[in-house]
Amino acid sequence: xxxxxxxxxxxxxxxxxxxxxxxxxxxxxxxxxxxxxxxxxxxxxxxxxxxxxxxxxxxxxxxxxxxxxxxxxxxxxxxxxxxxxxxxxxxxxxxxxxxxxxxxxxxxxxxxxxxxxxxxxxxxxxxxxxxxxxxxxxxxxxxxxxxxxxxxxxxxxxxxxxxxxxxxxxxxxxxxxxxxxxxxxxxxxxxxxxxxxxxxxxxxxxxxxxxxxxxxxxxxxxxxxxxxxxxxxxxxxxxxxxxxxxxxxxxxxxxxxxxxxxxxxxxxxxxxxxxxxxxxxx
Amino acid sequence: xxxxxxxxxxxxxxxxxxxxxxxxxxxxxxxxxxxxxxxxxxxxxxxxxxxxxxxxxxxxxxxxxxxxxxxxxxxxxxxxxxxxxxxxxxxxxxxxxxxxxxxxxxxxxxxxxxxxxxxxxxxxxxxxxxxxxxxxxxxxxxxxxxxxxxxxxxxxxxxxxxxxxxxxxxxxxxxxxxxxxxxxxxxxxxxxxxxxxxxxxxxxxxxxxxxxxxxxxxxxxxxxxxxxxxxxxxxxxxxxxxxxxxxxxxxxxxxxxxxxxxxxxxxxxxxxxxxxxxxxxxxxxxxxxxxxxxxxxxxxxxxxxxxxxxxxxxxxxxxxxxxxxxxxxxxxxxxxxxxxxxxxxxxx
Numbered sequence: 348x349x350x351x352x353x354x355x356x357x358x359x360x361x362x363x364x365x366x367x368x369x370x371x372x373x374x375x376x377x378x379x380x381x382x383x384x385x386x387x388x389x390x391x392x393x394x395x396x397x398x399x400x401x402x403x404x405x406x407x408x409x410x411x412x413x414x415x416x417x418x419x420x421x422x423x424x425x426x427x428x429x430x431x432x433x434x435x436x437x438x439x440x441x442x443x444x445x446x447x448x449x450x451x452x453x454x455x456x457x458x459x460x461x462x463x464x465x466x467x468x469x470x471x472x473x474x475x476x477x478x479x480x481x482x483x484x485x486x487x488x489x490x491x492x493x494x495x496x497x498x499x500x501x502x503x504x505x506x507x508x509x510x511x512x513x514x515x516x517x518x519x520x521x522x523x524x525x526x527x528x529x530x531x532x533x534x535x536x537x538x539x540x541x542x543x544x545x546x547x548x549x550x551x552x553x554x555x556x557x558x559x560x561x562x563x564x565x566x567x568x569x570x571x572x573x574x575x576x577x578x579x580x581x582x583x584x585x586x587x588x589x590x591x592x593x594x595x596x597x598x599x600x601x602x603x604x605x606x607x608x609x610x611x612x613x614x615x616x617x618x619x620x621x622x623x624x625x626x627x628x629x
Numbered sequence: 630x631x632x633x634x635x636x637x638x639x640x641x642x643x644x645x646x647x648x649x650x651x652x653x654x655x656x657x658x659x660x661x662x663x664x665x666x667x668x669x670x671x672x673x674x675x676x677x678x679x680x681x682x683x684x685x686x687x688x689x690x691x692x693x694x695x696x697x698x699x700x701x702x703x704x705x706x707x708x709x710x711x712x713x714x715x716x717x718x719x720x721x722x723x724x725x726x727x728x729x730x731x732x733x734x735x736x737x738x739x740x741x742x743x744x745x746x747x748x749x750x751x752x753x754x755x756x757x758x759x760x761x762x763x764x765x766x767x768x769x770x771x772x773x774x775x776x777x778x779x780x781x782x783x784x785x786x787x788x789x790x791x792x793x794x795x796x797x798x799x800x801x802x803x804x805x806x807x808x809x810x811x812x813x814x815x816x817x818x819x820x821x822x823x824x825x826x827x828x829x830x831x832x833x834x835x836x837x838x839x840x841x842x843x844x845x846x847x848x849x850x851x852x853x854x855x856x857x858x859x860x861x862x863x864x865x866x867x868x869x870x871x872x873x874x875x876x877x878x879x880x881x882x883x884x885x886x887x888x889x890x891x892x893x894x895x896x897x898x899x900x901x902x903x904x905x906x907x908x909x910x911x912x913x914x915x916x917x918x919x920x921x922x923x924x925x926x927x928x929x930x931x932x933x934x935x936x937x938x939x940x941x942x943x944x945x946x947x948x949x950x951x952x953x954x955x956x957x958x959x960x961x962x963x964x965x966x967x968x969x970x971x972x973x974x975x976x977x
Contacts, residue, residue, distance in 0.1 A: 439946075442898065442938050446935040453935070567766045605770040609766075615763070616747075623751070
């Protein structure tokens with residue numbers, strides 16, 4: 348019984364992490380169609396923001412405000428200076444964002460060094476859940492991830508900006524004719540995606556080693572979360588995370604971690620082939 | 630008349646490129662005698678990596694399908710050769726050649742399975758790129774995780790060199806002879822690809838790149854063509870990898886995975902995709918540049934690579950040679966009215 352509870356809680360933790368890293372990409376790749384290979388590095392930037400804020404004596408919660416501002420600012424700068432010229436050239440976008448990824452990683456490593464950054468979890472100790480102790484921070488992170496998903500869903504489905512964004516993506520010409528400034532909508536959406544990635548970085552930083560290359564671990568998986576789930580919808584991210592995270596947790600009990608990650612990617616490729624439009628039709 | 634002028638100009642260009650190619654080839658062949666055996670061995674390794682660039686150019690340059698995981702096949706060739714020649718207890722004379730064949734077969738088999746699954750499933754464009762990116766990540770995980778066979782992080786040592794028949798029986802080649810052997814292999818593969826992609830077959834691939842739907846409507850089995858190119862490209866990459874393993878004598882995990890997979894994209898893009906010879910020259914040039922930059926500070930090179938990716942997209946979409954050609958053409962056209970009043974006919 349205890350084993351089942353701990354497996355399910357571990358699965359839920361991993362699913363929450365994947366939801367967090369997948370959400371930003373669901374906006375940038377799923378909705379806008381931009382293959383942003385520097386997505387993982389915005390997660391890294393979020394985690395480093397936490398290290399810097401805490402280094403100056405600030406709290407975790409302050410970092411949760413600072414990181415998205417940093418992420419959005421940098422995202423906006425990149426969108427305005429580079430990405431917006433490449434919306435019609437997907438392969439060029441892939442190459443440019445990979446180049447950006449290399450530059451961000453190496454700049455972080457040159458500035459902060461190769462050693463893992465020190466970050467502190469805001470909540471320590473553990474709570475009893477169905478008779479089994481579990482770290483309290485993980486429970487809090489699962490709750491925050493769920494809250495963020497709901498907020499994103501409401502933003503895209505229930506606000507004026509969400510409507511503009513969906514219109515601009517479905518038919519840019521028609522959207523422009525109706526008076527929507529599509530360039531502005533794209534810029535906001537892109538920086539929103541990078542801001543969400545930075546928040547994800549803050550939230551998962553206490554659970555992992557904060558180094559300049561940490562983002563690369565999440566890159567391939569976050570793409571598959573979005574593709575497997577169904578591009579462009581928040582429920583799709585939840586479904587994709589559940590499949591990828593659930594499978595990986597189960598495999599981890601049977602085979603070594605590196606092989607289970609490989610196996611999950613194989614599974615994801617098979618799923619993409621069998622259901623090209625994803626588990627949830629957006 | 631206009632056609633005649635154009636033919637003359639193309640003829641002139643062709644002769645120029647043949648002369649250039651001859652000069653490069655002469656230098657490459659003479660390199661061990663000029664720069665010494667050690668520098669030549671670096672050039673040899675660069676030539677082997679250029680087979681990977683050539684393989685990607687065959688796929689990306691000729692059909693427009695970008696693979697983000699092509700080092701997987703280079704690595705499959707290298708690890709296939711390493712495992713067969715060191716782990717099966719074979720006589721190195723037989724084992725070295727069997728390893729080469731096994732490496733190429735392994736890569737081709739992986740490409741056949743993955744390619745059949747994807748290409749016939751209609752996976753194209755950027756989806757294909759992301760899936761192959763995952764392939765590179767999977768390959769890296771497998772190499773690290775399956776350490777009983779692959780040596781894990783430590784890699785595999787003691788791979789025997791290729792044995793050739795000599796006057797005193799079977800023996801490995803000398804450093805110079807091995808170098809020339811590699812040069813010959815690269816030349817033969819390039820020539821075969823160039824010849825193969827020149828005629829009707831090249832036009833079919835071009836048609837698939839431009840508009841696959843239309844090419845299929847004209848009766849070409851485009852999926853089969855793409856699969857064959859993918860497998861052929863993987864085999865060429867594996868040939869480079871297997872020769873690399875037997876030349877260097879060890880393999881480590883840095884020859885599979887994302888880093889090499891993305892570097893080869895830069896080699897092809899800078900060299901000019903679709904030109905075959907361009908990526909080979911770019912591979913050698915950029916590996917040399919990498920060494921020069923890294924000798925100042927190892928940490929600078931990733932910044933350089935990142936910059937190169939961005940520069941390629943915005944400044945050299947057709948590669949450096951393409952850009953140079955464009956600049957020369959621009960300068961000529963600019964000066965044309967003074968020297969050649971009948972400029973209109975040149976363009977016609």
